[in-house]
Amino acid sequence: MQVTTAGQNTLKEKHDLPFRWDFNFPGENGRAQYTVSLPAYAGVAGAEPYAVFIPRVGNQVRLYLNDQLIDAASDLDDSWQDSSKQPYWLALPTVLLLTDRSNVLRLDTTVQALRWGGLSEIYYGPAKELRSKYVMSYWWQQSSYIVIFVALFLMGMISWALWLSQREGLYGLFALSAMWGGFSAINQLSTTSWLPWPLQGIVASVALAWHIVFMTRFTLGIVGRTAPWVRLTLLATALSIGIAFVLAEPIYWTIAVGFLFLPMVAALIYTAKAADQEQSRQARLLFSVSLVVALTAMRDLFLVHLPESGISQCTLLPHALFLYVIMMGWILVQRYIEQHALYHELNVTLENRVKEREQQLSHSFEQIQAQGEERARLVERQRIMSDIHDGVGGQLVGLVNMIKRGENNQSLFDQKQLSEHAQMALDELRVAVDAMQPVDGDLATVLATLRYRLEPRLKASDLALVWQIDELPVMTELTPQKVLQIQRILLEAFTNIIQHAKATTVTVSARHIPELASIQITIDDDGIGFEPQELEAKGHGLRNMCFRAEAIGALITFQRLKPKGVTLTLTMPVV
Secondary structure: OEEEEEEOEOOOOOOOOOOOOHHHHOOEEEEEEEEEOOOOOOOOOOOOOOOEEEEEEEEEEEEEEEEEEEOOOOOOOOOOHHHOOOEEEEEHHHHHHHOOOOOEEEEEEEEOOOOOOOOOEEEEEEEEHHHHHHHHHHHHHHHHHHHHHHHHHHHHHHHHHHHHHOOOOOHHHHHHHHHHHHHHHHHHHHOOOOOOOOOOOHHHHHHHHHHHHHHHOOOOHHHOOOOOOOHHHHHHHHHHHHHHHHHHHHHHHHHHHHOEEEEHHHHHHHHHHHHHHHHOOHHHHHHHHHHHHHHHHHHHHHHHHHOOOOOOOOOOOHHHHHHHHHHHHHHHHHHHHHHOOOOOOOOHHHHHHHHHHHHHHOOOOOOHHHHHHHHHHHHHHHHHHHHHHHHHHHHHHHHHHHHHHHHHHOOOOHHHHHHHHHHHHHHHHHHHHOOOOOOOOOOHHHHHHHHHHHHHHHHHOOOOOOOOOOEOOOOOOOOHHHHHHHHHHHHHHHHHHHHOOOOOEEEEEEEEEEEHHHEEEEEEEEOOOOOOOHEEEEEEEHHHHHHHHHHHHEEEEEEEEOOEEEEEEEEEEOO
């Protein structure tokens, strides 16, 4: 074997395999030429071909058989490539194999410090026999990482989704662990770097370390333990790995790997306590897997990282961590199922409470509604009593007083006066009854009803009635109280005309004025009339009409006509 390092040339005539570059030339890059003697080919024409199987060789390599180039696995000057990440298998051309003497296999390699460079044992023989060994080795070094990456990716996406929806820290920890673990798996699968060496090695090593640390933090969270030292561990592992690569000494790399034992030991201790205290299947499973991971890490340390023969071994820690991932995924699923069941139970309880509360509210609403209806009936009853008392009652009291005074002086009142007072009392009673009838906002119906009630009195008083009612809009705010006030205003107007105006014709008109958003009702007579300024001297009747109009938001005006008569105008807003 001939070795050329960056600092010196070293020639070694013989060296037993495996040969690990970093142990022989720590911290140095260089080239190595391995010459291996293979037995003479014992096959005959048509016999099964022979092959070479090499578990690990690197970092960049070319193979020569009897000084003939048979494979250029990589460019010797391209440090972005790394052949050491996967096993090497090559069927040898039988035409190049010598049958009368030993065959010479030469491997020209270039090596980068701390990149697992060197050469493992070489297996030579029938291709069929070596193929099974190669497939098994390829599975552990390559194919298994595809399974690990897919599992980490799927579990990581599920964890991220759960964390985004529930914001629970355990889901976030598992997602972070899966993210760094997936990055580490992708690095193992790719034989071409995406960063220059040694930066590629630093990033990949830190990713694996943080995968372990976050997985440990997740485990401690499951058993209810806090870990305030996690951030310190993350920083310490990143710094120690960076120092190991910068100094390019295997011993520093071993120390950096040692830092990873801290979270593993912590997980082992805490899960052991939880398994002992809780006696649950989940706690025992956590402890078992933590023990497997810790033992696997120790196996890798003593069989892979420390001895020179470790170059022929595969590290099993990522595979043990995959077992961790499966277990953690199962715990996540169980935890989600339990939370879902708890949420379902809470939803059922909440739904029952809501139904119970709805029933209570419905009962309370029915009681309030019943009380409101009863109160409305009482208010309406009170209003009717007040209307009858103020209207019909007042007329009847006046009629009784007239009768009593007439008994003492028969000439004081005649039959006509008594009849008029009785008729007025009867009109008040009819108006109060009519006001309680539903009109659905139709003012024309209210006016027609009043006309029906008063027309006999007008005819008896020899008054001609002219009726001019236009089409009127619906008045949604036309309540029974407003109807009563309108009827009383108009009734008072007709009574004054009958008793005092000495008129022969009365004209009633109603029209809608859109630009003013109002309805105007006018009553014209051709009587003796009066001046508007004489309103205060005309008694309480006209003033009461103004007060009633103001109570319903309306406006009443009086105007003297020429040569005779008065016009009463009642203006009401339309909403």
